[in-house]
Amino acid sequence: MTGTLERRAAMAALMQGRGDDLLVVPGLGSTTYDLAAAGDNDRNFYLWGAMGGAAMIGLGLALAQPAKRVAVITGDGEMLMGMGALATIGIQQPDNLAIVVFDNGMYGETGGQQSHTGAGVDMGAVARGCGFKVCLEVSDEAGLADLAGRLKHGGLLFARVAIRPDEPPRVLPEKDGAILKRRFRVALGLTA
Amino acid sequence: MQSSGVGNCVNMLSLMRACRFPLVTFITMRGEWEEFNPWQVPMGSIVEPVMKLCDAAVLRATKPEDVAPLAERAVQQAFGEERVVAVLLSQELIGKKVWVK
Numbered sequence: 001m002t003g004t005l006e007r008r009a010a011m012a013a014l015m016q017g018r019g020d021d022l023l024v025v026p027g028l029g030s031t032t033y034d035l036a037a038a039g040d041n042d043r044n045f046y047l048w049g050a051m052g053g054a055a056m057i058g059l060g061l062a063l064a065q066p067a068k069r070v071a072v073i074t075g076d077g078e079m080l081m082g083m084g085a086l087a088t089i090g091i092q093q094p095d096n097l098a099i100v101v102f103d104n105g106m107y108g109e110t111g112g113q114q115s116h117t118g119a120g121v122d123m124g125a126v127a128r129g130c131g132f133k134v135c136l137e138v139s140d141e142a143g144l145a146d147l148a149g150r151l152k153h154g155g156l157l158f159a160r161v162a163i164r165p166d167e168p169p170r171v172l173p174e175k176d177g178a179i180l181k182r183r184f185r186v187a188l189g190l191t192a
Numbered sequence: 193m194q195s196s197g198v199g200n201c202v203n204m205l206s207l208m209r210a211c212r213f214p215l216v217t218f219i220t221m222r223g224e225w226e227e228f229n230p231w232q233v234p235m236g237s238i239v240e241p242v243m244k245l246c247d248a249a250v251l252r253a254t255k256p257e258d259v260a261p262l263a264e265r266a267v268q269q270a271f272g273e274e275r276v277v278a279v280l281l282s283q284e285l286i287g288k289k290v291w292v293k
Contacts, residue, residue, distance in 0.1 A: 047207075049210060050204050050207035052203075053207060177207070177211030178211055180211065
C-alpha cells in the first residue's frame, strides 16, 4: 500500500497553475507544511490543530462558496480521525469539493506510528461507500496531473495520493488563526 | 447537539478560539432531571464547566419563554465578541424522555 510519490512534489504538482477560485484547506501537520512549501496564498486556510476537522471545514466552505472550488488536502491520520465527515459529504453531494488524502500509512507528526491505512484500511472504499462517485487512486505523475486538472474543474471527488513515508524539513506558514481567517475572508471579498 | 455530544467536541472547539470564529450552539441537556439512563449523568453533569473551560459563554433556559430572548442574546454575543456561546436547554424544559418499551 505504501506509495512512492514525494509529498512536496505531489503538492506542487496539484497547485501548479492554481487560479483564484481554488480554496485550499490542508490538515494539521505535514499537509499544512506541504501547502506552505508550494507557495503561500491568502486562499489557503492552514490548520494547526482541530485534528479530524479538515473535511468538515471544507464542506462548510464548499456550501458557503458554491462558485468557488474547495480542495481539502489532508493526511491519512487526520482523515481517519474524522471519517464520519465522508458520510456527511456523501449525503450533501457538493459539486465543488475535492477531498484529497496524502496517504503514507503512518502518523508522521508523532513519530511514525502505523495508521489504520498502513494496516490495510482502504479509505477510497470508505469514500465510495459514503456516496463519492469519483474515487481516484493516485500513485504516479500522470495521476497527479489528472487530479490537478480535476481540482480546477471537476465535481465532488475523493482521491488517495500514495506518498512515500518521509519527512522533509518543515515549512511553517502563519499560525495565528484570526489572521488566517481574516486574510481568507478579505481574499473572498468579505468583510474582515 | 445533546449534552453527551459536548464531550466529543472539546478539541474541535480550539478551532473557534484560535481563529475567533463565532459559534452559537444549542445543547439539549440529559442527565439532570428525571433521567432514566444513568449513563447520561457523567457528561450531562459537566457540560457547563467543560464549555466554560473551552472559553464559551454559557446561557441556560429552564422555561419556554426564556428560549427566544436567550437565543437572540447568544447570536449577538457570539458575533459581537467572536466567540462560542452555548445555550443550554434544560432537561426540565425539554421534559422527561418517555421510555415506552
